[in-house]
Structure formats: structure tokens, C-alpha cells
Amino acid sequence: MTAIEQFLEQKNIRPTAMRILVYQFLDTKEIAVGLTAIEHAFDKAERTTLYRTLKTFEEKGVVHQIDDGTGTTKYALCEAGCNCDVEQDLHLHFHCTKCNETTCLTDHKIQPMNLPDNFTAEDVNLVVKGICDKCND
Amino acid sequence: MTAIEQFLEQKNIRPTAMRILVYQFLDTKEIAVGLTAIEHAFDKAERTTLYRTLKTFEEKGVVHQIDDGTGTTKYALCEAGCNCDVEQDLHLHFHCTKCNETTCLTDHKIQPMNLPDNFTAEDVNLVVKGICDKCND
DNA sequence: GACTAAATGCACTACCGTTGCATAAACTTA
DNA sequence: TAAGTTTATGCAACGGTAGTGCATTTAGTC
Ligand SMILES: [Mn+2]
Ligand SMILES: [Mn+2]
Ligand SMILES: [Zn+2]
Ligand SMILES: [Zn+2]
Numbered sequence: 001m002t003a004i005e006q007f008l009e010q011k012n013i014r015p016t017a018m019r020i021l022v023y024q025f026l027d028t029k030e031i032a033v034g035l036t037a038i039e040h041a042f043d044k045a046e047r048t049t050l051y052r053t054l055k056t057f058e059e060k061g062v063v064h065q066i067d068d069g070t071g072t073t074k075y076a077l078c079e080a081g082c083n084c085d086v087e088q089d090l091h092l093h094f095h096c097t098k099c100n101e102t103t104c105l106t107d108h109k110i111q112p113m114n115l116p117d118n119f120t121a122e123d124v125n126l127v128v129k130g131i132c133d134k135c136n137d
Numbered sequence: 138m139t140a141i142e143q144f145l146e147q148k149n150i151r152p153t154a155m156r157i158l159v160y161q162f163l164d165t166k167e168i169a170v171g172l173t174a175i176e177h178a179f180d181k182a183e184r185t186t187l188y189r190t191l192k193t194f195e196e197k198g199v200v201h202q203i204d205d206g207t208g209t210t211k212y213a214l215c216e217a218g219c220n221c222d223v224e225q226d227l228h229l230h231f232h233c234t235k236c237n238e239t240t241c242l243t244d245h246k247i248q249p250m251n252l253p254d255n256f257t258a259e260d261v262n263l264v265v266k267g268i269c270d271k272c273n274d
Numbered sequence: 275g276a277c278t279a280a281a282t283g284c285a286c287t288a289c290c291g292t293t294g295c296a297t298a299a300a301c302t303t304a
Numbered sequence: 305t306a307a308g309t310t311t312a313t314g315c316a317a318c319g320g321t322a323g324t325g326c327a328t329t330t331a332g333t334c
Contacts, residue, residue, distance in 0.1 A: 014331080016281065035321080046283055051322075053281095067206045069262055071291085072321070094256060105253065116242065118270035119231060125206055127262045133255035151300080153312065172290080186313055188291075208322080209290070 011060045022053050032066045032074035032102040068095040068102040068127050076104050096132035148197045159190050169203045169211035169239040205232040205239040205264050213241050233269035
């Protein structure tokens with residue numbers, strides 16, 4: 001049993017062929033990717049299966065969704081030790097308007113918000129748009 | 138000529154009947170509203186016209202778009218004196234997961250972001266999800 | 275191997291944003 | 305005012321994405 005299979009089982013996810021492939025693919029990418037991008041990365045890939053794979057991954061705390069404002073949801077592997085399924089790992093996301101890539105800035109945590117009276121926060125989404133390091137010369 | 142007509146002309150927007158109605162509608166709402174909500178607010182309303190009206194309003198700095206993560210773009214009137222068309226008015230937005238309403242927290246400005254080397258910011262979107270004051274008893 | 279539960283493939287729906295184009299309205303200028 | 309020009313509107317259609325229902329296959333369980 002490979003390390004990935006072990007990892008998935010430990011997360012209560014049956015390590016099917018497709019799931020392992022998706023995990024491996026996400027692991028090679030250090031950017032967040034959308035469903036269509038994953039679909040195109042494989043020759044024979046069923047969109048629905050990928051969709052449900054990512055949904056499962058998210059529920060079990062393997063990936064987290066990113067809404068970068070482009071209209072297509074992105075996914076990225078959670079950091080090792082991240083307990084997304086229990087408590088949020090609220091880090092900043094960056095979307096480059098030039099190369100169109102979305103990056104997790106996991107080191108840049110979001111500090112607790114100051115809200116008006118009687119507003120209670122459950123989740124925070126912070127996306128910065130601009131030019132990424134690769135596109136800045 | 139009414140005050141609204143004057144205001145629109147000053148923003149270089151022809152004050153047509155529909156545009157005045159849309160402006161008035163947005164003015165009554167203190168929350169951000171989506172295209173479909175505006176459509177349903179009028180008996181005889183053409184979705185495309187509303188869409189283009191809002192687009193024009195946005196280009197001329199009358200409204201600003203809000204991506205609250207629900208998948209439907211919301212619009213809200215800019216504050217008096219806000220120069221959205223020139224420079225951004227980066228305030229916080231709040232989406233209530235109970236009543237599903239999105240609010241501009243115009244008093245809560247977004248402070249400049251601390252980014253990694255060679256990342257340059259052009260725009261920031263900060264949305265807090267939770268329970269709003271009306272829904273908190 | 276028989277049984278059961280989960281994963282997959284395929285078809286199809288719903289919704290939203292967006293565009294093209296013909297028509298109608300409004301503004302301009304002679 | 306009438307002709308000409310720009311702008312706004314109405315209608316139809318497209319494209320993309322998320323999501324669901326259901327039959328079939330695959331994988332664990334006994
Ligand atoms: Mn992330
Ligand atoms: Mn706002
Ligand atoms: Zn880039
Ligand atoms: Zn509420």
C-alpha cells in the first residue's frame with residue numbers, strides 16, 4: 001500500500017484509482033486548480049466523478065475550496081496538519097490577473113475581523129487580485 | 138428634472154425610465170441585491186436591460202459589484218462621495234447565512250495587505266460569512 | 275461465491291452571465 | 305419639423321459551471 005493510499009484511508013476515503021490520480025495531480029500543482037483543469041489533465045476523465053471526488057476530499061479535509069472571484073471554484077490540497085474539517089485554516093488567496101493562476105498564501109493567516117454589534121462571523125474569504133511573482137518579471 | 142435625473146446626468150448616464158427605477162430601487166434597499174432580485178421587483182422588466190443598466194452604473198461609479206461567494210453577483214449603490222470609478226473603496230462585505238442577505242460594511246475599510254515578495258495587489262475582496270444583527274435575535 | 279455498499283458513467287437540469295441583432299427611443303443638426 | 309445619428313431596449317440564443325437521478329460497475333463483507 002502506497003503512502004497516498006494510506007493517507008486517504010486514514011482520512012476515511014477509499015483509495016480508488018481515480019482518487020489517487022486526482023490526489024497526485026493536486027500534489028504536483030502548487031497552485032489551486034478548477035474542475036475543468038483537472039478534467040483536461042486526464043485523457044479519460046468523467047467530470048461528475050471528479051466533481052464528487054473533490055467534494056469527498058473537501059468533506060474529509062483533504063482539500064479546501066477557493067472562490068477566487070473568477071466564477072470557477074478552485075481546489076487545493078490542505079497543508080499537512082491542517083484540520084479543515086474541524087476548524088478553518090483561514091489563509092489569504094491570491095489571484096493573478098495576468099497568468100490567471102490562484103495561489104494559496106498559507107503563511108498569510110487572516111486575523112479575526114472587527115464587526116459591528118451583533119454580527120457573528122463563521123467564515124472569512126479574503127482574495128487579493130493582482131500580479132504574481134512569476135508575472136512580475 | 139428630479140434630483141435622481143440630475144445625479145445620473147452628472148455621472149454621464151442618460152436618465153431613462155428604467156434606469157431611474159433601478160436607481161430608486163437600489164436606494165430603498167440598504168442591502169446588496171442581485172440581478173434576479175431586481176428583476177422580480179418589477180412587473181415588466183427585461184433581464185438584459187437590467188444587466189446592462191447595472192453594468193453602466195458600475196462603469197460610471199454609481200454602483201459597485203459584490204462577489205459574496207453565493208454565485209450570484211450583488212450590486213449596491215456607492216456611498217455619496219465614493220469614487221469607485223477612479224479609486225477603489227475597499228470595504229468589508231458581510232453575507233448572512235441565515236437570511237441570505239449581503240451587506241456593505243462601508244465603515245470597515247480593508248487595510249493594505251502584507252504580501253510575499255514580488256506580489257502586487259490591484260484589488261481585494263473580503264467577505265465575512267456568518268449571522269447578521271437582524272438574525273441574531 | 276453471494277450479498278451489500280460504495281463509486282462511477284451517462285444523461286440531463288437549472289441557473290447565471292453574456293452577446294448578437296433587430297427595433298425603438300432619444301438626441302442632434304440642418 | 306424632418307432627416308440623420310447615436311443610444312437604449314427587447315428578444316432570442318449561447319456558454320459555462322454546479323448539481324442531481326439513475327443504472328451499472330466495482331469493491332469490500334460475510
Ligand atoms: Mn488555500
Ligand atoms: Mn459594498
Ligand atoms: Zn501570474
Ligand atoms: Zn441575516
